[in-house]
Amino acid sequence: MKQGTPRVFALLALTFSLSISAQERGNWITDANGCKAWNPNPRPNESIVWSARCTNGFVTGSGTLQWFLDGKPNGENTGTFADGKQTGQGNSVAANGVTTEGRWENGQAVYGTARWPNGNTYTGPFVEGHRTGRGVFTWASGDRYEGDFLEGKLQGQGTLTKANGDKYVGGWENGKLSGKATIAKSGAAPVSGTVTDGKFVPDAAAGAGKDAVTSVVDSIAPRDIVTGQRSLNLESESEEIKRTTAQAAQLINGARAQGAGVDTDAAMTEKLRTIMTRIARVSHRPGLPWEVHLIEAPTINAFTIGGGKLFFWRGVFGGLIDPKNDDEIAAVMAHEIGHVNLRHVGKSEGANIGSVIMNHGKANADTMYRASFTTLQEDEADRLGLLYMALAGFDPRAASQIWARAHQKYGSNPGNYSYDHSLNADRLRKVASITPKVLQYFKGEGTENPDFARLRSQNDIIPRVASAGDSENGAFALLEAGLGVFGDNLRAKNEEMSRKLASQSQGAAAQNVQILGFKIANTTAGTRGLFGQLRNDGPSAIRTAQITLYYQDASGKSLYKQQIQLPAMTLGVGAVAPWSAQLLNVPGSTKIHPAITSVTLAQ
Numbered sequence: 001m002k003q004g005t006p007r008v009f010a011l012l013a014l015t016f017s018l019s020i021s022a023q024e025r026g027n028w029i030t031d032a033n034g035c036k037a038w039n040p041n042p043r044p045n046e047s048i049v050w051s052a053r054c055t056n057g058f059v060t061g062s063g064t065l066q067w068f069l070d071g072k073p074n075g076e077n078t079g080t081f082a083d084g085k086q087t088g089q090g091n092s093v094a095a096n097g098v099t100t101e102g103r104w105e106n107g108q109a110v111y112g113t114a115r116w117p118n119g120n121t122y123t124g125p126f127v128e129g130h131r132t133g134r135g136v137f138t139w140a141s142g143d144r145y146e147g148d149f150l151e152g153k154l155q156g157q158g159t160l161t162k163a164n165g166d167k168y169v170g171g172w173e174n175g176k177l178s179g180k181a182t183i184a185k186s187g188a189a190p191v192s193g194t195v196t197d198g199k200f201v202p203d204a205a206a207g208a209g210k211d212a213v214t215s216v217v218d219s220i221a222p223r224d225i226v227t228g229q230r231s232l233n234l235e236s237e238s239e240e241i242k243r244t245t246a247q248a249a250q251l252i253n254g255a256r257a258q259g260a261g262v263d264t265d266a267a268m269t270e271k272l273r274t275i276m277t278r279i280a281r282v283s284h285r286p287g288l289p290w291e292v293h294l295i296e297a298p299t300i301n302a303f304t305i306g307g308g309k310l311f312f313w314r315g316v317f318g319g320l321i322d323p324k325n326d327d328e329i330a331a332v333m334a335h336e337i338g339h340v341n342l343r344h345v346g347k348s349e350g351a352n353i354g355s356v357i358m359n360h361g362k363a364n365a366d367t368m369y370r371a372s373f374t375t376l377q378e379d380e381a382d383r384l385g386l387l388y389m390a391l392a393g394f395d396p397r398a399a400s401q402i403w404a405r406a407h408q409k410y411g412s413n414p415g416n417y418s419y420d421h422s423l424n425a426d427r428l429r430k431v432a433s434i435t436p437k438v439l440q441y442f443k444g445e446g447t448e449n450p451d452f453a454r455l456r457s458q459n460d461i462i463p464r465v466a467s468a469g470d471s472e473n474g475a476f477a478l479l480e481a482g483l484g485v486f487g488d489n490l491r492a493k494n495e496e497m498s499r500k501l502a503s504q505s506q507g508a509a510a511q512n513v514q515i516l517g518f519k520i521a522n523t524t525a526g527t528r529g530l531f532g533q534l535r536n537d538g539p540s541a542i543r544t545a546q547i548t549l550y551y552q553d554a555s556g557k558s559l560y561k562q563q564i565q566l567p568a569m570t571l572g573v574g575a576v577a578p579w580s581a582q583l584l585n586v587p588g589s590t591k592i593h594p595a596i597t598s599v600t601l602a603q
Contacts, residue, residue, distance in 0.1 A: 028084065035059055038084045038107045040129065045070045058084035069095070079104060103266075110270060124149065125270055133273050134291065147172065148290065150281060157289040157308065162186075170195070171287015179287045180237060192238065225284045226342050226384060228464040233343055240343070241289060244307025251311065252293060261296035268323070269294050272312060272333070275326060275394075279334050280308070282391040282452040284341045292333070304336040306345040320406060327389075327398035327445075334385035334394070342384065344377045380462075382431055387461045390442040391452040396435050403428035437461060512538030513545060513596045516576070520583060520592075528583045532594060534566075535576045541602040542571040548597040549581065551589035560586045563597070570602055 028036045029046055035054035039046070052063030059065060059081045067074040079090020085107035086092075092100045092109070102112015113123045114131075124135015131137070131149040134156075138144045147158015154160075154172040161167050167190070170181030177195045184190035193202040223230050235243070252262050263269045272292045280290045288308030295311060300319035302312045310333065317323035321332060339345075382399070389396045407424035437460050443449050457464060518532040530549065536542050549562040564581045571577050 036084050037065055037081070039067075040108060043069060046074070047071070052081075060084075067095075105267075111266070125273065127151075127274055133270070133277055148277065150277065155286075156277070156280065157287050173286075182238075224342065226462055226464075235343075235345075240307045240345075244305050244309045245289070247305050248291070248293075248307075248309040251305070255295050255297070262293055264296060265294060268317075271326070272329070275330050275333050276310060276337070278392045278448070279330060279337050279388050279394075282448065282456060283337055283388055284456055288340065302332050302336055304339050304345075306340055306343065308340055310336050310340075321402055325398065327395045328402055330389050330392070330394035331385065331396070331399040331402055334388040334392075335381050335399075336385075337388060338381035338384035339377070342377070342380060344381065379427075379430060382427065383434055383461050386431065386434055386438045387441065387456065387459060390438045391449045391455060393443065393445060393447045393449070395445060396438045396442060400428060400432045400435060403431055434461060512536065513542065513599055515547070515594050515596065518594050523580075530581045530583050530592065530594075531578070532580075533576050533578050534571060534596075536571045536573055539573060541573065542569070542599050543602040544568055544600040545571075545596060546598040547579065547581075548595050550593040550595065551584065551586040552591050552593060553588050554590045559589050560584070 027038050027040060027042055029039055029042065029048050030036050031048045031050050033050075033054060034057060035050050036057055037048050037050065037059040047068045049066045049068070050059050050063060051065070052059075052061045054060065060083070062080050064076055064078045065081070065086070066076045074095045075093050077086050077090065077092045079086050080088040086104040087106065088104060089102070090104050091102075094100075097117040098114055100109050100112050100114045103110055108129060109126045111125050113121060115121050119140030120138065122131055122135060122137045124131060125133035127133070130151040132151060134148055136144065136146045137149075137154075142163030143160065145154060145158055145160045147154065148156025150156065154175045156172060157170070158172055159167060159169045160177075165186030167184040168177050168181065169184075169190075170177055171179040173179075176198065177200075179195060180192075181195050181200065182190050182192045183200060191202050193200050195201075222233055255262050269292075272294060276290055276292045280286055280288070285308075290308040290310075292310040292312065294314065296314045298315040298319075299313040300315040302310070302316050304310050312332070316332065321328040323329070386396045386399060389399070403424055407428055410424060441449055441455055441459065449455060514535045514537055516533040516535055518530070520528060521531055523529040534545060545566045547564045547566065549564065550558045551560040551562065552558055562581070562584055564579070566579055569577060
């Protein structure tokens, strides 16, 4: 999505009748009075007793629902019920003595605090009865974990603090520390390293087999975890996390200081976190400290600053994506997660240095070059985002829906060709062309591809670059780094050249479009308006056009410029099309001069 400062890269309530479908029937339990309640995990010989009123045959209102198994007490739920399902604030007591207090939706806890008889506690979100999302688990022994959970297990980024003061920080897989991690024993300095198969190897030991040149190259041009290509990136992962943690706090505090709420919509924020967790899990960097925030402002956008920090503006819902469509939300989320995994923020800074190298020591200050480089990154994030969507069980076809809607609502005018994202129409074309390939990895709505760990690196969407040779050899590492820098900048230069040629064609095309029959006349509403016709005298069809109306005084001095972007069209060679605009009241103006200021050729 769009970019800004700091550097950033820039989606049911049910009413039941007395007729219950066959799929639902197994989840409904009826008490002795014919009142139904819903149980997501029904068992044979289960019965209920409801303490309050029954409306249309369903448990309704505030009260206590007691559960029995083979006639013996098996737990209870207390709170508010609607159409047979617990909703809103409430609590429950399970047969094993675990109590949960918090918020319910559609019969299941979605956020709250669970307490076990042995003294363990958990506070955080739940999904289908499992601890899923970012929460805190405290053991009776005094150990405490704060971080990501998935289906009850420690999964994602988190910190385990032992009762004796030892700390284990990093990524967790199936309850075990895995990948990049930092271990700080009580009273000792923290040590960074990598955990593989339960074994912790400090960074110093991991690099012992490398020669000095390779170590230097790794620090300034690391191999991309997604593509395998080396690119200039002077920011290490630990520096990235440190930077973005501080910047995220600044962004949140700054938004609040300007009166914009952050994460005030608990339901939508939780939905965003659930979608983020599913996609981050199948991504190349699941162990990052992933978090997403919803800023209550009308801006139509979403963005990332890297390091697992994602932000959605309220305006993107309705302005671009359907807030009730999880697949569309996932399309935007996966795009931003793609930026993070590709480490685009750090690479952009490295590209500035690479550009100087490629230009023989001269800085490339060309706005079109920088925009071209960023657009290529946006396209790359689109492709990777589609893959992540499919692997996480979201329909990748939703991305095409978004860009078709964006083109329809906002158009695809290139302006001065310094745009840093593909135009909406081009973006739609690119995304739609890739989607059929991506669908082979989509196993169905809500179904995670069980082979995601292999497919995220072996797929038809993001090809990996093979190593030039021995990765521990300094000469090969330098060669790979040079090829990576050259490739990145060559692609950006080609895109820049393409835009400059298109811009020149646009200028020439504008000279071949004539304005005919310009006049001031009454509109159908009785007001005064401006009317005219466009005639295309050029050799190619025209897709869009912009007219500038210069309001002038008697001496010919321009007092005001009124720019009119005409709707998308296909104006063929020699064809004529009418246009109109509102007449403005500009004091002192005695005449109006119309001019064609830009056109876009049809492809």
